[in-house]
Amino acid sequence: MRTKGLAWSRLPLLIMSAISLPLIAGSTGLVCYTAVESLDLSCLLRWDCPHASPNITYTVQTKTQGDPWQDVPWCVWISSRSCDVSHVFSNFELYNMIRLGVHLTPSSTVWIKPHKFDYSDFTFSPPSISVSLKNDSMSVEVQFPCAANRRCAHDVCCPISKLIDPWTTVTVYNELNRSENQxxxxxxxxxxxxxxxxxxxxxxxxxxxxxxxxPIYSIAASPKSAPGCVATRSSSGMLLMYCAGIGLSFLVLLLFLAVFLQKPRRDRPTPDNPPKALTAAQDLDSLAPPVFVPVDPCDINLELLDDHSSNMGLTSSSKSKTLSPHMHFDASGGVVYCYSEVLKQKR
Structure with a gap:
C-alpha cells in the first residue's frame, strides 16, 4: 500500500518531466513550455520560459507540409508571451507546424521543439439552429460559428463551413417522450x-x-446547440381548418349564384312593339284626367237658316221659344237672344 501511494504521489512530477524534457533547448538548459489554443479554427501559440531573462525576445515561425519555415511577420523579435497565427494557416488537411525561437543574444537564437497544429488541437463553439414546420415535416437549419482565417479576413463573419466541410449531426426528439427520436x-x-x-x-x-x-475525425467535435422546438398541429385542429375552408368556399359560391340570379335581364324590342319612349308618352296621356274649361253660353254663335218651309209650319204661339235658361229665340225676327246673369239682375 505504501509503495502504491508513493507511486501516485510522484505521478505529477513524472507528467511534468515528460512535458518539460522535449522543450529543453540543447545544452543551454533553457526550458520553455508551449501550448496551442484553437477555437473555431483559430490558432494561438502561448509559451512560458520561467528561467529566461525579462528582457529576452522571441520569434515565431510556421511551416506547412512541403514549404520551408517562415517567420510570422507580426511575431518577430517580440517580448510578449503569445502569438496569434490564425491567419497563417489555410489548409487544415496538411501538416502544419509552429515553433518558437528564443533570442538569447542578437546573434544567438535557440529554437524550441516544433509544435504540431492539427485536428487534435481543434475545439469548436456550438452551432445555432432555427426550426420551422412545413406541413407535417420539420425543417432544421444549422448555422456554423465564425472563424478567423486569412481566406475570410474581409468578411464580417466567416463561417467555418467556408474553410472545412464538417460532418453535421441533427437529432429531433419528442419533448415529452425522448424515446421517440430520429x-x-x-x-x-x-x-x-x-x-x-x-x-x-x-x-x-x-x-x-x-x-x-x-471531417472524418469525430474527436474534434463541437458541443450540441441549444434546442429549437416547434409544435405540430393536432388532428382535430387540422380537421376543423379543413371544414372551415370547405364551408367558406361553399358560402362564396352561394353568394355568387345569388348575385347572378338577381341580375335583371333586358328584353329585346320586337318590330311590332312601338318604341319605348312613345309608348310611355301614350301611357301618360291616357292616365291624365280630362280638363274641363268653362264656356259662357253667350260666346256660342248660332247661325240659323231662313227656312221658309219650316216657318210655315210654325204657329203664332210658337214664334217665340226659349232654347235654354240663357238663350231665347224670336222666330219673327229670326234672332237668338242671350241673357247673362248680369243682364237679368239689371232687368
Whole structure:
C-alpha cells in the first residue's frame, strides 16, 4: 500500500518531466513550455520560459507540409508571451507546424521543439439552429460559428463551413417522450446546412439539437446547440381548418349564384312593339284626367237658316221659344237672344 501511494504521489512530477524534457533547448538548459489554443479554427501559440531573462525576445515561425519555415511577420523579435497565427494557416488537411525561437543574444537564437497544429488541437463553439414546420415535416437549419482565417479576413463573419466541410449531426426528439427520436448525419458542403424530418405525430412538441465535427475525425467535435422546438398541429385542429375552408368556399359560391340570379335581364324590342319612349308618352296621356274649361253660353254663335218651309209650319204661339235658361229665340225676327246673369239682375 505504501509503495502504491508513493507511486501516485510522484505521478505529477513524472507528467511534468515528460512535458518539460522535449522543450529543453540543447545544452543551454533553457526550458520553455508551449501550448496551442484553437477555437473555431483559430490558432494561438502561448509559451512560458520561467528561467529566461525579462528582457529576452522571441520569434515565431510556421511551416506547412512541403514549404520551408517562415517567420510570422507580426511575431518577430517580440517580448510578449503569445502569438496569434490564425491567419497563417489555410489548409487544415496538411501538416502544419509552429515553433518558437528564443533570442538569447542578437546573434544567438535557440529554437524550441516544433509544435504540431492539427485536428487534435481543434475545439469548436456550438452551432445555432432555427426550426420551422412545413406541413407535417420539420425543417432544421444549422448555422456554423465564425472563424478567423486569412481566406475570410474581409468578411464580417466567416463561417467555418467556408474553410472545412464538417460532418453535421441533427437529432429531433419528442419533448415529452425522448424515446421517440430520429437522427441524421450529413457531410455539409454548403455554408448553411438544412435537414428535413418527417413522420412527426400530430399534436406533439418536437425539439432539435445539432453539432458538428471536423471531417472524418469525430474527436474534434463541437458541443450540441441549444434546442429549437416547434409544435405540430393536432388532428382535430387540422380537421376543423379543413371544414372551415370547405364551408367558406361553399358560402362564396352561394353568394355568387345569388348575385347572378338577381341580375335583371333586358328584353329585346320586337318590330311590332312601338318604341319605348312613345309608348310611355301614350301611357301618360291616357292616365291624365280630362280638363274641363268653362264656356259662357253667350260666346256660342248660332247661325240659323231662313227656312221658309219650316216657318210655315210654325204657329203664332210658337214664334217665340226659349232654347235654354240663357238663350231665347224670336222666330219673327229670326234672332237668338242671350241673357247673362248680369243682364237679368239689371232687368
Amino acid at each position: 437522427s441524421r448525419t450529413v457531410w455539409t458542403q454548403e455554408v448553411v446546412s438544412t435537414l428535413e424530418f418527417s413522420g412527426l405525430s400530430p399534436g406533439q412538441s418536437y425539439c432539435a439539437v445539432a453539432n458538428f465535427s471536423f
